[in-house]
Amino acid sequence: NAGVTQTPKFQVLKTGQSMTLQCAQDMNHNSMYWYRQDPGMGLRLIYYSASEGTTDKGEVPNGYNVSRLNKREFSLRLESAAPSQTSVYFCASSEALAGNTGELFFGEGSRLTVL
Amino acid sequence: GQQLNQSPQSMFIQEGEDVSMNCTSSSIFNTWLWYKQDPGEGPVLLIALYKAGELTSNGRLTAQFGITRKDSFLNISASIPSDVGIYFCAGTNNNAGNMLTFGGGTRLMVKP
Numbered sequence: 001n002a003g004v005t006q007t008p009k010f011q012v013l014k015t016g017q018s019m020t021l022q023c024a025q026d027m028n029h030n031s032m033y034w035y036r037q038d039p040g041m042g043l044r045l046i047y048y049s050a051s052e053g054t055t056d057k058g059e060v061p062n063g064y065n066v067s068r069l070n071k072r073e074f075s076l077r078l079e080s081a082a083p084s085q086t087s088v089y090f091c092a093s094s095e096a097l098a099g100n101t102g103e104l105f106f107g108e109g110s111r112l113t114v115l
Numbered sequence: 116g117q118q119l120n121q122s123p124q125s126m127f128i129q130e131g132e133d134v135s136m137n138c139t140s141s142s143i144f145n146t147w148l149w150y151k152q153d154p155g156e157g158p159v160l161l162i163a164l165y166k167a168g169e170l171t172s173n174g175r176l177t178a179q180f181g182i183t184r185k186d187s188f189l190n191i192s193a194s195i196p197s198d199v200g201i202y203f204c205a206g207t208n209n210n211a212g213n214m215l216t217f218g219g220g221t222r223l224m225v226k227p
Contacts, residue, residue, distance in 0.1 A: 004157070035217075040124065042203060042217035043158070058214065090157050102148040102207055102215060106157025 002026050006091045006107035013081045013114045021076040021110050023091030031094045032074035033058075033104065034066060036087040043090065049074055050097050081114045088112070118142075121204050121218030127226040128194045136221040137188040138204030145208050147180050147187035148215070152201040161202075162189070199223050 006023045013019055025032065030051045035043040035058075045058030049068040063085060065077045074093075078085060088111050092104040121138045128134055138147070146165055150158035162173050164180035164187060171178055177190045187206075191198055204218040 040219045042119070042121070042219045043205075044217070045214055048214065092157070097214075102146045102163050102205065103160045104158075104215065106159070108155065108157055 004091055004093055004105050004107035006089075006110050008110060009108065010111050011113070013078075013112065015082060015114060017081050018077065018079050019081065019112075020078075021089055021091070021112075022073070023075065023107060024073045025091075025093040025105070026072065027093060027095075027105065028071070029093035029095050029105070030071070031097050032068065033092040033094075034064070034074070034076045035090045035092065036060065037090060037109070038087050046076065046089075078112075081112075083114045086112060086114045119204055119206060119216055119218035121221055123221055124219065125222040125224065127224050128198065129226045130195060132194050134191040134194050134198070134223065135188060136202060136204075137186060138206075138218045139186040140206065141185065142208055143184040144206035145184075146206055147178070148205045149176075149178050149187070149189045150203045150205060150217075152203065152220075154200065158201075158203055194223075196225055199225055 004025045033048040034046040037043050044060045047066040049055045052071045055066050067075045088109045090109050091107045094104050119140050148163045149161045152158040162178040167184050169180040175192045201220045201222050203220050205215045
């Protein structure tokens with residue numbers, strides 16, 4: 001019953017360092033998403049992948065890149081981390097794009113601190 | 116970007132109390148959803164609403180899709196300690212390319 005698995009759970013970076021957050025889902029879902037959660041601001045969409053082979057920008061894509069490696073995996077990369085990217089990052093998946101049913105399945109989150 | 120205004124931002128509950136929270140927007144939404152996030156976990160869907168005026172229950176939870184399609188509320192009856200967490204409203208509309216837009220969250224805490 002893994003669902004959506006994301007790694008690492010915690011990471012501390014220095015400004016300018018790069019890192020990749022990994023995400024995998026075992027529900028055979030077509031669509032995958034990366035959100036960031038900041039206090040009082042809810043969840044904001046960074047990038048999403050409607051289906052294998054496609055990726056699109058969300059509300060706050062600047063400073064991030066993504067790769068839909070295959071149907072299971074969707075990674076988020078920070079090329080040059082900035083303190084403003086300190087946040088909790090959530091990967092999510094859904095059978096089809098969220099607009100159909102609205103049900104997303106979330107991972108447990110990755111807490112990133114940029115010093 | 117899209118704005119969903121959720122209130123209250125936080126509230127304390129005492130076991131047995133009823134709880135209400137709501138979400139409003141200046142835009143019309145096609146779908147309203149309510150998610151709950153337990154500490155250290157990702158959000159989990161509680162209730163989904165697909166039609167204006169729809170009232171749906173899930174155990175002690177009741178949610179309504181506002182007639183104007185610009186608001187929704189969630190009620191929790193007879194709260195219990197495990198109700199603590201962050202509750203998010205979310206919605207989809209054509210303006211956001213059918214992506215989910217989330218409210219800022221309502222944090223429920225237990226009164227000391």
